[in-house]
Amino acid sequence: xxxxxxxxxxxxxxxxxxxxxxxxxxxxxxxxxxxxxxxxxxxxxxxxxxxxxxxxxxxxxxxxxxxxxxxxxxxxxxxxxxxxxxxxxxxxxxxxxxxxxxxxxxxxxxxxxxxxxxxxxxxxxxxxxxxxxxxxxxxxxxxxxxxxxxxxxxxxxxxxxxxxxxxxxxxxxxxxxxxxxxxxxxxxxxxxxxxxxxxxxxxxxxxxxxxxxxxxxxxxxxxxxxxxxxxxxxxxxxxxxxxxxxxxxxxxxxxxxxx
Numbered sequence: 001x002x003x004x005x006x007x008x009x010x011x012x013x014x015x016x017x018x019x020x021x022x023x024x025x026x027x028x029x030x031x032x033x034x035x036x037x038x039x040x041x042x043x044x045x046x047x048x049x050x051x052x053x054x055x056x057x058x059x060x061x062x063x064x065x066x067x068x069x070x071x072x073x074x075x076x077x078x079x080x081x082x083x084x085x086x087x088x089x090x091x092x093x094x095x096x097x098x099x100x101x102x103x104x105x106x107x108x109x110x111x112x113x114x115x116x117x118x119x120x121x122x123x124x125x126x127x128x129x130x131x132x133x134x135x136x137x138x139x140x141x142x143x144x145x146x147x148x149x150x151x152x153x154x155x156x157x158x159x160x161x162x163x164x165x166x167x168x169x170x171x172x173x174x175x176x177x178x179x180x181x182x183x184x185x186x187x188x189x190x191x192x193x194x195x196x197x198x199x200x201x202x203x204x205x206x207x208x209x210x211x212x213x214x215x216x217x218x219x220x221x222x223x224x225x226x227x228x229x230x231x232x233x234x235x236x237x238x239x240x241x242x243x244x245x246x247x248x249x250x251x252x253x254x255x256x257x258x259x
Contacts, residue, residue: 001257004080005042008072009201009232009247016232017072017201018252020045021080027057030066036257037061043196044073051095053086058094058101064195067172068098071112071203071245072232078103078110079249108235109248116243117208118142131165131174140212145189146171147208150178153186157227163192175205177213183233184222185213201232203245210236210243 003022010016020040037045049057060070094101102113119140136148150156156178166174173191180186189202221237235246
């Protein structure tokens, strides 16, 4: 099986979020995909099957299990298809367990279209306060990722996560966000329940963040930065109940898996 390692949401190599992309003739068994994801030990490994030109089946696995949405691995998959599978293709449709996703190749790199993540204001309870070292000023949750607002970028950058405390918070992951002077907003994202202590750059999280910040800033298009150790920059745009996320991809390595 061919495998490609890419850095998504990166303008240069060794930035953004690494992902493994595995094109397949047919979708492997869940057991095999999980084993490959654990062996790779990236936050996500994507498995893609070409159905016809422009149409593909896509699944994402973390070391902790299958997930229903992953932005950076989708971005990386679009790059691999555009470069190696259907060279030069401009529009790609992906059939996923989270619904159909569309990615377009353009001057901004690749732009993904996602359904907007649903959030609702909830109280900042003890578990949220403990998991964020008291930094959470507001909290938003509606069954996806837990999103909390922090007062400033400096506090968020200096935050030291405790994975065990974060695991006690409701949601797939804990997404912390703050205003920024250089960008429209910044964030950090933690998914210890899925075997990922801190994700470098998270497209999924921005389907929740973009609608919130669009409302707070009264802007449709925004520049965001995830201030993880690797870091990454995304352009996000809200249009009705859809979120468009753009970024670049860098190829790190090609290889083969022997199974």
